[in-house]
Amino acid sequence: MRDHPLIRCGVLSLPVHVLALEGRRSGAALAIHKSTPLPEGSLRLVAIPGFGEPLFVTSPELTLVHAALMTSLPRTAHLGYEFCGTFAPDESRPYGSRARKPLTSPEKIASYLRKLDGVRGAKALRAALPHIMEGSASPRESTLAELVTLPFLRGGSGIKHPLMNAVVPIPARSRWVTGRSHLRCDLLWPDERVAVEYDSTLCHTGAERIAEDAARKNALEALGFTVVTATWKQVENYQEYNRFVKALAKLLGTRVRPVCSDYPARQFALRRELLG
Incomplete structure (x- = not known):
């Protein structure tokens, strides 16, 4: 097992974990996990050129x-x-x-x-x-969405699920703002006409990109959407995040009203898991 090409090139690390219907003992290089019969489609056949026999992966x-x-x-x-x-x-x-x-x-x-x-x-x-x-289009978008939507008992803000990176068509009469037929919003609540745009420091710098973001916001607002920007600095900062999410909740016609007395502790626990 130690000489397998996927181990030598670093794709797999030891011990390799495998599923087996019948037992054999695990060793230093192989960890055997007994399994009940699995539904069809539980394993995928992967053929890697130059690495010998194909492998089944979960x-x-x-x-x-x-x-x-x-x-x-x-x-x-x-x-x-x-x-x-x-x-x-x-x-x-x-x-x-x-x-x-x-x-x-x-x-x-x-x-x-x-x-x-x-x-x-x-x-x-x-x-x-x-x-x-x-x-979701990035790990940080996923983190923001979890912080916003997980229930209070999990340390989240309890806001209902948005659509992620949903397409918003732009009518022909409004396309002069961006020159596009549609836009994608990072988080979108279509019924409330509210969109959150995650502003990555890496992806949204420079005069050209700033102008493009402004045109996107103008186009969405012309269509009747309220656009809220969230930066990673806001997300990382506990006080700034809470200000942001309270403002977002108000736009959505709700409020952040945790029912658990230890809610701040639950928030910090969630933030340690997702931001740590």
């Missing part, structure tokens, strides 16, 4: 089940955002992530969970699933 849905065993609900949900989003972490890229198609969706995860019987981690993932949204 599907995104089964991977989330296993992750739910090892981490908290907020972290499980954050991984769910990634799998249902349009990005993948990539430290070699300037912004720490790269674009890719979603690996799964909340609907596919729910369908898979309905087929599971007696698999550890399924219950924990079922608890996290209502808090997973699709469409």
